[in-house]
Every structure is written in C-alpha cells, then in structure tokens.
Amino acid sequence: MTSVDVKDLRYQYHDGLEALRGINLSIEKDERVCIAGPNGAGKSTLLHCLAGLLKGNGQVSVANAELKNLDSSIFGLVFQNPDDQLFCPTLGDDIAFGPRNQKLAKDVVAERVRESLALVGLEGFEYRHPHHLSIGEKKRAAIAAVMACKPKILALDEPWANLDARASRSVTDILKNFDGTVIVISQDLYYAAAVCKRMVVMDGGMVIADGDMKKLLAQEKVLEYFVAVDDDGCPLCHSRTRI
Amino acid sequence: MHIPDGFISGSINTASAVIAVSAISYALWKLKKETYDQPHKVPLLATTAAFVFAAQMLNFPIGGGTSGHFLGAVTAAALMGPWAALIIMTLVLIIQALFFADGGITALGTNILNMGIVGGLGGCMLMRGIRAVLPVGKLGYLTSVALASWASVILASALCAVELAASQTSPLQIALPAMVATHAVIGIGEALIACAVVTAVIAAHSVILYDCPVTVSTHHSHSHDLKRTGIVIGAGMVLALTLAVLISPFASSYPDGLEKVAEDKGFIEQAASEEQVSWQHSLFPDYAVGAVEHEGISTGLAGFVGTGLVFVAGFILIKLVQRRSSVRSEA
Amino acid sequence: MRSQRKIRHEYSVSALADLSLDVRSRILITLLFIISIVTTAPYQLLMFLIYAGLISWGAALARISLVTVFGRALIVLPFSLVVALGVPFFTGGETVVFFGLELSIAGLWTLAGVVMKSFLSASTLVLLITVTPINLLMQGLRGLGVPVLLIDLLNLTYRYLFVMLEEAMTLRQAAIARGYRPKWLPQAVIVGRLAGTLFLRSFYRAENIYAAMRLRGYKQVMPSDALPKYEWTSIMMVVLFVFMLISIRLYLGCLK
Structure with missing residues (x-):
C-alpha cells in the first residue's frame, strides 16, 4: 500500500525560481525514507508540497487520496526551527492545539497531551514556557506537538540539526518507535541511517538517486555530495557521513 | 513615557480608558474582518508587536550621557496600517504593564491613549497627510515616515505632560517643556530608526508594507514636484510656528531635560522663587474636589485644547493644500 | 533604565499547587485592590501600611518570598522619582527648609504618595503574575469578557x-x-x-x-478549554474582599 505517491511534480516560486522540476516518488506505508542532497535542492519545497502548504503542478496523493485540504490526522510536518512551531505560551496548550482543532473531547485531548509528552520524554512539562526549554527539549516538544495529532505520515525537516549527541539519540529513538511512515530531510546521514533504510538524493529540483542507503553511498557519484575531498582527491572523513 | 499607577487622577484615567476601549473595540472589529480573509495576519500582528517590544530595548544615545529608546507607533502603522498599529501598541503596553511592571494597570487607558491612539493612529494620519502633499516616490514616503515619527513622539509626550499636570502630579510649566524638549531630540532618533526599518523592508520585499509607495518612479514632472515641495515646506513652517507659539510661554525659559531639571539646583531655586500660583491651592490635590483648583484644571484644559487645535489646524491645512494641488494637476 | 526589564517569569511549584481561588476572582481582586491603592490620599500612611501588609499576607499564602515581590516592583521607582522629584520644588504653600533647599510640604506629600502608590500597585501585580500561570491568566481575562x-x-x-x-x-x-x-x-x-x-x-x-x-488545523481562533463555571463562592470572595477594604477605609476615615 502506498503512503505517498508523487507524479511529475513541478513547483515554481513567485520570483521565478524553479524549485521542483518533475519529481516522481512513491513511498510505501510504514517505510522510512531519508531525503538528502545539497542546499537548495528543493527538499523542503517537496515536503511543503506533500504537506499541502504549497500547491505545485503535478499529481500528489497522500494516504491514497488526492490531497485537497490540510489534515493534521494524515500528514504531520516538523519544521527545522522548533520556535516557529511552538507558538503557545505553555507547552501543554501547544501540544493540545492540534487535538483541540480536531474537535476531540476534553479528556481525550488531555490524554493525548500526556501521552505525547511521555513519548518524547518530557513528562510533567505542561506548564513550561517554550522559551525556557533547551534546543533539544524544544525539538522533542515540536515532535510531540505534531504526534499528538496522530498523523499517519510524519515528515521532519532537519530533525538533528544543532542537537548534541544525547538529544540526537533521543530524536532517533522517537523516530524509530513511530508507528507509521517517516520521511526525514537530513544532512546528518549517521543518524538518518539509524532510522531509514531508503535514501532519495535530490539536486536541482530533481531526484538523482533513489534506493538502499548503504548501496547508494557506495556509489562515487552519490558519495561526492556528502563527502568533502581534499586537493589530492582523498575524502576528508566527516564523522556525520561515516556509516 | 509609561505612566505607572498613582500618577494620574481617577477622572482622567476613566476618560482615557473609555476612549481607549472604544478605539480598541473598533480596531479589533476591523482586524477581525481583515484576518478573516487573511488569517496569516494573526501571527504577523503578534510577531510585529514582539518586534516593537524588542526594538524598544535597543537604546540610542541622545547626548549628555543619557539615552532614548524607540517607540515604534508610526513604524507599526507604516508596516501594518493604523488600526493594526493601535492593536500592536496596545499589546505591547498590556504586556509591559502586566509582566514587566512598566506602566500601571489603572493608567493603561492613558498610556494607550498617548502611545497607541495619539502616537499610532494620530501618527498614521499625519504620515498620510504629509505623504499626500509630497512627491510620489521613495523619498517622499521616507520623509513622511520620518516627520510623522518625530511628531508622534512629541505629541505623545506632550499629552503625557498635560495629563500629569491635570492630575496635579507635576506642574505643567515644568513637565511640558521638559518632556517636549527631551522628546524633540528622542524623536529624531525615532525618525531615523523608523526610516531605517522602512528602507530595509522596501529593499527586501516591498509587498510587506501596508500602503507602500508606488514603485519608485523615475520620470515625473520636476517642476510640479518642486511646487508641491514648496507648499509642503510652507505648511510645515506654519505648523511649526503654531506649535512654537503654543509652547513658547512654557518652553522659552527652561528648555531642559527632566532629569536635568531635578539635578540643577541653582535653576531650581530660581524657579521656586518665581512662584507659580496655580499649583498651591489644595494640600492634597489628587482628591480635592470642587471649586478649589480652577486654575490648575484650566491650565490642563488649555494644554489639551491646544494639542487638539494644533492637530486640527495641521489637518485642515494639509487637506486644503491637497485639494488645491489636485485641482492644479487637473487643470 | 529599560535594560533591567528583562525579567523571567517562572512560577514556583508551590504557587502552582495553590490554584484554589478562581482566576477571574484573582484578577478582579487585584484590579480592585490597585484601584483602592491609587484612590487613597497620600497622607493616610496607615492605609498604605495596611496595603503592604495585605500584599505580604498574599505572598505568604502563596509561599512566595517578599524579596521577590517587592524586589521586582522596585523597577517602577526610577520613573516615579524622575517625574515627581521636581514637584516639591515647584509646588507652593507652606515650605520646609531641608539642607538649604526650600521644599513645599504639599509637594513632598504628592511625591511620597506617587512613590508609594506606584510601588504598591506594582507589587500587587507582581504577586498576581507570580502565582498565576500565563495561560490561566489569559483564560481568566477571556472569561471576564476580553475579546x-x-x-x-x-x-x-x-x-x-x-x-x-x-x-x-x-x-x-x-x-x-x-x-x-x-x-x-x-x-x-x-x-x-x-x-x-x-x-x-x-x-x-x-x-x-x-x-x-x-x-495543525488552525481556523480563525486558537482553540482553548472553556473555564470551569464561575462558582458563586469565588464571586463571594471578591465581594468579601471589597467589603473588607471599604470597611477598613471607612473605619480609618480614609474614604475620601
């Protein structure tokens, strides 16, 4: 059963920049996919199109249905900057935002809040002001806020950016345990490999490679996207890309 | 300029609270309609309010080792429109009063009147009036933003002084010239900052501005521009003169900052010996009711009426000029 | 002067535990208390002492240190002093000579009144803010009819x-x-x-x-839980409080 199906998707920004130039992509239910590639490759634009925030030309179907309206119970998107996503004065309110908008009963909402906070290891944080959290806690809180809507597909934009090792590990664990499809955009291939088997490499608004992550990284033309090379052509070993 | 609790008399606080609540209700009604079509404006209003709050923390030097800070009312109006500016200033003032003990709760209406209604709405009207007579384009736009920012700070501070005086907390002879003189300088900083912000926005993304100038046009008749600029300068001079005439009885002798007033002992003694009559009637002026302090009230009233008159005069003038120039351009 | 404003508002756990009084009543009591403070004439010093006592009592109930409450309220003093410091020099009437300066007695009272009122009002607000989480405060304001x-x-x-x-x-x-x-x-x-x-x-x-x-499904309005019904006991608390303030002021002859 396919979870996401994209056919010949194109997107052009107002300033004329063609961010997506014919994307074809199909993701199975419960699959875990990493989207990687250089800056400006169109990765975030693709996620925004999948979420329904942007309308591109082409066919996008999510959870076997043509995407019409945004639905928080189908597609959840975690932004790169958790500050943008935690917009309520207390964490409890923030996590309850999605479930309340789904018109759930008060006790169900409270249960969702408790459950989501427990899932990301932030029990008892209901009354905390988001500004007083560490970056790792904010990131986890943002994931909890999206997971409280119980989406079938969880997409994350750079979930490991700026996190220390411990926070990164906890994000990795959260993603491993998520029940559903996971799509991550990441440069941190070390952590991404722990979650995802499949990798989609994008460049210039197109998919240039798609397949098993380890096999792809064995190919030289893929590897050169992720490893810096010194003057003699020797790869500079970068801890993030060592798998 | 944030007046704490206990400075303003009950009647003034009540009156300004009534004005503030009605203005805010109207503004909210307007914004509700607007955000129904453009719901993205809800977070934008909030982040702009947060921006004004944060920008108020950036001090700039005004000379003599003291510093002033940004007010942001006209900037908010230029970015988001007059009613949004009123709400933005209201949000900033409520949060400052509630969470930072900056400005009192009972004085909230008065503070909103000074900085939101006079500073924001009044400043925006001024800005539009000035822009109407200035040549179309970036320069004219920036000039209007600068002048309106400067004037809004002065008007707000003058009103603040008048309210303090009418509540008999500090004498008009001292408060008004001191406030106006200090804020005439701070206003320059305000104007510079407002222009810098607006310029940055035009450079980045001119769509963001609420009513942004027509794209900076390179060809329009220069003689016409010059005429209009002349009219503007004339109008400005008349306005400045009116202001000067109104303020001069207070301002002529001591155009000094408030803090300096308190420090400068020699000056203080001199002023004390030149005794003013209107402030000595009641032992506890806040709560003396009835016929005791006619003169005190009349001084305050004069200030209110004066400020109002300058406002009205300025607008009539600008409207006249506008009509005349539009008639000419048709001819 | 402004730079000291950067206060963090974290409520203590003990304060959170003590959420017994309905937030609407808290807001109303705070507001009425501040109105009472600003309408007290400056020379009624006993009344100001009682206000300070009531604030301390409130702080003790919420188990918050007085240093926090009064310390944070100190922030209003610079403005009060700057604006009102000139008053004793320029107000007429009887004067006292102090270090060679001729000061008006009425002016000194005005100065004292303004300083006490602004300080005590600020302390009251600090107390409210410290014992009430922001989301609850906003719910309360909403319950009281704020749009x-x-x-x-x-x-x-x-x-x-x-x-x-x-x-x-x-x-x-x-x-x-x-x-x-x-x-x-x-x-x-x-x-x-x-x-x-x-x-x-x-x-x-x-x-x-x-x-x-x-x-996450936003449509025009931020969703929020409705406040519990405004119990008459909570309303009675406000009435009782006002009754107490008025009786004290009547007894001391401090009601205008």
Missing part, C-alpha cells in the same frame, strides 16, 4: 517576545563586537538597521508560524 482575538494576540505576542528579545540582544552584541560604540544621536541609524533586520526576521517567522498553525 478572543485580543487574547490570542496577547498569547502569541508573549510567546515570541522572548525570542525577539534574544535576537535583538544578539544583533546588538554582533554590532558591538564589530566596534559599534554609539556616542551621538545620528548613530541611531545603526539601531534602525538592526531593527530593520529584526522586523524582517519577525515577518518571515510569522509566515512559518502560520504554516505550522495551518498544519
């Missing part, structure tokens, strides 16, 4: 205030690190450039926030 749009905006503004403050401070430090030492007024332009950057960031941030809100 929903204003409440939503207040919540959002309060949330992004600290984010923007932090960015403003970072920008200023970056300017200082590159040799920005403002000495004269025209350098306000540089503050303006920082502010311009700050606004653009706040604009793009608002776009992201709106996207995040839409993704």
